[in-house]
Amino acid sequence: MSAELVAGRSQSEAAHRARVRAAEYARLLAGEREQVRRHEAGSAGERRVGALLAAMSAFGWTLLADRRWPGTKHANVDLLHVGPGGVLAIDVKAWAEPHVEGGRLFRGQEDASDDVDKVVRIAELAAESAGEVGLAPLEAVPVLVFAGRSLAPVQLGRAVLLGEQELVPWINRRGARLTAEQVAAVRTVLERDFPPYADASPVPVSVVTLPPVVPLLRPAVQDAEVEALFSVADVERSLLEGALVAPIEDWMTFLHPAQAKLVRQTRNGPARVRGPAGTGKTVIGLHRAAYLASTRPGRILCVSFVRTLPAVLAATFARLAPQHVDRVEFTGLHAWARRFLDARGVRHHVDLGAAETWFWRMWARVGRGSALAEVPVPPRYWWEEVQHVLKGRGLTEFEEYAALERVGRSTPLNRAQREAVWQLYTAYDVALREAGVHDAADLLLLALAELRREPLAEPYAAVVVDEVQDLSRAGVQLLHALGGDGPDGLLLIGDGQQAVYPGGFTLAEAGIDIRGRSTVLETNYRNASRVLEAALDVVSADAFRDLDDALEAGARRMAVARAGGSTTRVDARDAAHLDAALVQAVRDLTAGGASLGDCALLTTTTKDAGRYAGTLRRAGIPLLPLEDYAGVPCGRIKVGTIKRAKGLEFKHVFLPGLRAGGEAAVAGESEVASRERLEVARRELYVGMTRARDGLWLGYVG
Numbered sequence: 097m098s099a100e101l102v103a104g105r106s107q108s109e110a111a112h113r114a115r116v117r118a119a120e121y122a123r124l125l126a127g128e129r130e131q132v133r134r135h136e137a138g139s140a141g142e143r144r145v146g147a148l149l150a151a152m153s154a155f156g157w158t159l160l161a162d163r164r165w166p167g168t169k170h171a172n173v174d175l176l177h178v179g180p181g182g183v184l185a186i187d188v189k190a191w192a193e194p195h196v197e198g199g200r201l202f203r204g205q206e207d208a209s210d211d212v213d214k215v216v217r218i219a220e221l222a223a224e225s226a227g228e229v230g231l232a233p234l235e236a237v238p239v240l241v242f243a244g245r246s247l248a249p250v251q252l253g254r255a256v257l258l259g260e261q262e263l264v265p266w267i268n269r270r271g272a273r274l275t276a277e278q279v280a281a282v283r284t285v286l287e288r289d290f291p292p293y294a295d296a297s298p299v300p301v302s303v304v305t306l307p308p309v310v311p312l313l314r315p316a317v318q319d320a321e322v323e324a325l326f327s328v329a330d331v332e333r334s335l336l337e338g339a340l341v342a343p344i345e346d347w348m349t350f351l352h353p354a355q356a357k358l359v360r361q362t363r364n365g366p367a368r369v370r371g372p373a374g375t376g377k378t379v380i381g382l383h384r385a386a387y388l389a390s391t392r393p394g395r396i397l398c399v400s401f402v403r404t405l406p407a408v409l410a411a412t413f414a415r416l417a418p419q420h421v422d423r424v425e426f427t428g429l430h431a432w433a434r435r436f437l438d439a440r441g442v443r444h445h446v447d448l449g450a451a452e453t454w455f456w457r458m459w460a461r462v463g464r465g466s467a468l469a470e471v472p473v474p475p476r477y478w479w480e481e482v483q484h485v486l487k488g489r490g491l492t493e494f495e496e497y498a499a500l501e502r503v504g505r506s507t508p509l510n511r512a513q514r515e516a517v518w519q520l521y522t523a524y525d526v527a528l529r530e531a532g533v534h535d536a537a538d539l540l541l542l543a544l545a546e547l548r549r550e551p552l553a554e555p556y557a558a559v560v561v562d563e564v565q566d567l568s569r570a571g572v573q574l575l576h577a578l579g580g581d582g583p584d585g586l587l588l589i590g591d592g593q594q595a596v597y598p599g600g601f602t603l604a605e606a607g608i609d610i611r612g613r614s615t616v617l618e619t620n621y622r623n624a625s626r627v628l629e630a631a632l633d634v635v636s637a638d639a640f641r642d643l644d645d646a647l648e649a650g651a652r653r654m655a656v657a658r659a660g661g662s663t664t665r666v667d668a669r670d671a672a673h674l675d676a677a678l679v680q681a682v683r684d685l686t687a688g689g690a691s692l693g694d695c696a697l698l699t700t701t702t703k704d705a706g707r708y709a710g711t712l713r714r715a716g717i718p719l720l721p722l723e724d725y726a727g728v729p730c731g732r733i734k735v736g737t738i739k740r741a742k743g744l745e746f747k748h749v750f751l752p753g754l755r756a757g758g759e760a761a762v763a764g765e766s767e768v769a770s771r772e773r774l775e776v777a778r779r780e781l782y783v784g785m786t787r788a789r790d791g792l793w794l795g796y797v798g
């Protein structure tokens with residue numbers, strides 16, 4: 097059967113289901129209204145809205161009406177509605193003239209923002225309770241309903257404002273976000289924390305259980321005109337639209353309770369979330385950004401070192417919290433620095449190729465014949481030393497370098513050797529300046545200097561940094577300057593075991609104090625257990641540093657959420673045989689039903705990425721270079737370097753071109769330097785392997 101036929105059939109099935117359920121809803125609603133008629137007192141609007149909602153038990157919803165505001169004696173909460181579409185804290189208003197102007201709600205001439213704040217606070221409390229079982233904070237939505245009115249939904253900060261007529265269709269269009277078990281779990285904690293408002297209520301408090309419908313509501317003066325607002329056809333249409341909404345991924349609505357807590361927690365200064373690959377660090381960053389955007393004014397900056405990640409995260413965020421997309425900025429750190437310098441009129445001219453050429457010229461002039469010649473490392477080691485150890489810190493005084501603990505650099509250097517490095521560094525810097533060229537580190541140093549000279553006129557409310565282990569000290573200091581030391585200003589997320597650049601630094605050295613505000617995550621949600629075991633095998637013997645002084649053991653405590661998965665190792669005689677095996681493996685996978693769009697081919701070098709892209713192209717396999725990937729699903733295999741794939745994930749990952757005997761030895765390299773280089777290489781391989789959710793294919797040659 098063709099895909100169109102299948103899609104057409106499931107659409108007509110969904111339409112049929114929507115018709116049946118809308119009819120059931122209409123039947124239940126008639127019963128609710130009858131109940132309402134038999135009682136008296138209370139507001140007519142509130143009762144009518146309650147009846148509309150109570151009848152939603154036909155769609156798996158459950159209503160808590162007239163509850164006590166937790167922690168108060170007399171304040172009440174109108175309605176808490178829990179169902180497949182999430183948790184709604186609903187306040188009903190029977191106002192004559194509600195309108196929104198300049199981002200504020202008015203009742204006639206009167207500013208009614210307090211009423212919005214009140215329902216937002218109720219939603220907050222509901223989120224706090226339901227967070228205990230894992231509800232994501234933004235899934236508790238504050239809603240103000242105008243009884244007897246028609247008003248298209250308006251987003252006002254966190255709250256949604258809408259008319260009685262639009263309420264049920266709007267809820268249906270939210271699609272299926274929670275499972276029946278999640279609905280039941282949330283309901284249980286809400287019932288506990290929002291007890292019935294019995295004292296103040298003259299009628300038995302109504303708690304609607306599933307499936308029987310027990311309505312609430314107090315007495316009614318029926319308003320036939322308002323009732324006529326309700327249309328079964330609207331409900332049916334909205335049910336169908338809701339059924340066709342793209343499924344929301346689990347983690348968007350329901351988190352592990354510990355994750356939900358982290359997202360909401362206030363911290364009195366810079367904070368940090370760390371943990372091995374796949375433990376939900378990025379997920380927390382995204383929820384946190386959404387939560388911050390919904391609870392405070394101002395812009396939120398989400399930064400990463402890698403260029404591909406921000407675009408992918410922005411696309412994911414748009415699904416998670418569409419109402420906040422215009423207040424949360426996703427960017428690569430260098431891209432941010434470039435835009436900032438442009439806005440300030442500071443000249444910059446980054447030319448990485450020219451910069452490296454200047455380095456090697458200076459190496460020939462002042463490095464090669466110096467005290468560095470006696471250190472048993474290849475020349476490239478000095479390029480890394482200058483880039484990562486010196487420029488990455490923006491060192492300006494030799495004495496600072498002389499006394500520096502070179503984190504992550506195991507080859508010791510005496511004072512004379514450090515002096516020689518310093519000479520090379522300054523010669524390189526002068527050469528760049530004279531040539532009017534900047535390298536990537538300069539861009540960050542220029543931005544940091546400019547920011548210190550004049551802070552932002554409109555500071556960010558908060559800065560969230562992902563993959564922090566790959567940033568330089570100057571990069572992190574730049575972000576610290578943007579986020580500040582205030583409550584919740586700066587959140588650093590990362591994993592030292594995934595650091596793929598030489599050297600490192602400590603947060604203490606960068607002047608960032610996160611003591612008492614650091615959390616370690618331990619449950620891997622991404623990788624099927626076989627994939628994870630294979631990946632851990634690569635790094636478990638290597639101790640690593642994670643932005644502080646202590647060395648950590650490579651074998652870490654971790655729980656695995658998903659069992660199974662597969663790993664395949666191919667040992668090919670030569671490159672041609674590996675190419676053939678790779679093409680065959682890709683074809684077998686898709687023949688077995690996997691979508692090419694869920695796969696990635698990752699390599700260590702850009703050159704290899706190009707090479708294997710050629711292999712796939714010649715075999716007629718459609719591909720998308722990772723640099724063009726922005727999180728939009730497409731049916732092509734993604735191809736790029738492991739560094740570019742940082743933070744991303746795919747169902748199946750191919751890692752071709754691995755060397756059977758391990759990395760090649762480098763001439764003139766001591767054992768210590770070699771070990772350091774191989775550890776970085778193993779960490780990179782670990783990153784590549786942990787991009788795979790279900791299937792990992794390792795192609796060795798030679």
Ligand SMILES: Nc1ncnc2c1ncn2[C@@H]1O[C@H](COP(=O)(O)OP(=O)(O)OP(=O)(O)O)[C@@H](O)[C@H]1O
Binds near residue numbers: 378744745786
């Ligand atoms: N509570 C959860 N329930 C279900 N899935 C989850 C949960 N938390 C995270 N995930 C999923 O686990 C996977 C890994 O999450 P995420 O990318 O946030 O991990 P990470 O720690 O940032 O990984 P890495 O360091 O490897 O980039 C994602 O597919 C995410 O959707």
